[in-house]
Amino acid sequence: MTNILHIDSSARPYSSAENPYGSHSRRLTQRFARTWCEAQPDDTIVYRDVGQxxxxxxxxxxxxxxxxxxxxxxxxMNETLLESDKLVDELLAADIIVAGVPMYNFAPPAQFKAWIDNIVRVGRTFGFDRSRAGEPYWPLLSQAEKTLVILSSRGDYGYGRGGRIEAMNHVEASISTAFNYIGVTDIRTIAIEYDEFADERLQASIARAEANVDALVATLRGERRSRNAA
Incomplete structure (x- = not known):
């Protein structure tokens, strides 16, 4: 069985599939979760809405x-860390983390950054020892074989690899840095662009992203079957 942690961080409470003013990132995470469950209904999905x-x-x-x-x-101190401990526990239990993270002013929403700050924890997701030879920090999840899926949305276009304003995209880069630090290096990304244009380019971008989500679900299911059979 696969354990999936499904996170939404958009300030918009609805999916754009059901509301014209809804969230595109929620649309993609919901599609991922629904497609996965249809194929593997016995798997576990834990949902956390840090946007709301x-x-x-x-x-x-x-x-x-x-x-x-x-x-x-x-x-x-234990009381202060209760929420963080719960968030870390959810992360540790997950095989796949599916995170809906829209771009707000070139970076993740503050709500998602707060989640990151709570799960990057000394002694739980990374180690630290001042007396350690060489690098005093090390990741604790390197052997966990976790996959992070970042499903994003952007108002403009050209933020992807090789795009006209790739350097202004601090969503995937900043999240990947934090997850690499704790030992999660298998990171997949899909994004919808052109939201502010609200024309046929947006609709085409949505269609491409949804098709890519469907393909990614099939790919990850196949990878997990091969890994379990090895």
Whole structure:
């Protein structure tokens, strides 16, 4: 069985498939989850909507608690880390993380950045030892064989690899940096563009992205079957 963590981070509460003012990233994540479930209904999907219910941002107290060894934490520290612990637990249990992350001003939404800040945790997703020879930091999820799928949307066009404004896209790059840091390096990306143009180019981009989502589901299912059979 495959465990999927489905995350939405758009401030728009509806999918553009059901509402003309809805979210394109939600449209893609819902399509991924639905297509996967139709093919493998016994698999588990855990859903978290950080767009509508964002995690608490990191505070000074959070940092103090996270960098205190578990056996030395005071009760208030454990309380402070409760939400983060739950988010990390969901991540650790997932084989595939499907994240709907629209571009807001060239970067991920603040709600998704808050989620990232809560799951990049010393002692849980990355290690740190000042006395370690060489690099004092190391990833803890390198052997977990997790896959991250980033499903995004953009108002303009040309943000993809080799595009006219690729350098202005800090969505996939920043998320990939954080996930590589904790040991998740298998990252797939699909995006809808032309949202602000609202013409036939947007419709064509939606159609391409949906077809790519369907193809990606088939690819990932095949990869997991091959891995399990090995």
């Amino acid at each position: 219910q964002p995690p608490q941002p990191v505070t000074g107290g959070w940092i103090h608690a996270a960098f205190t060894k578990p056996e030395m934490r005071l009760p208030w």
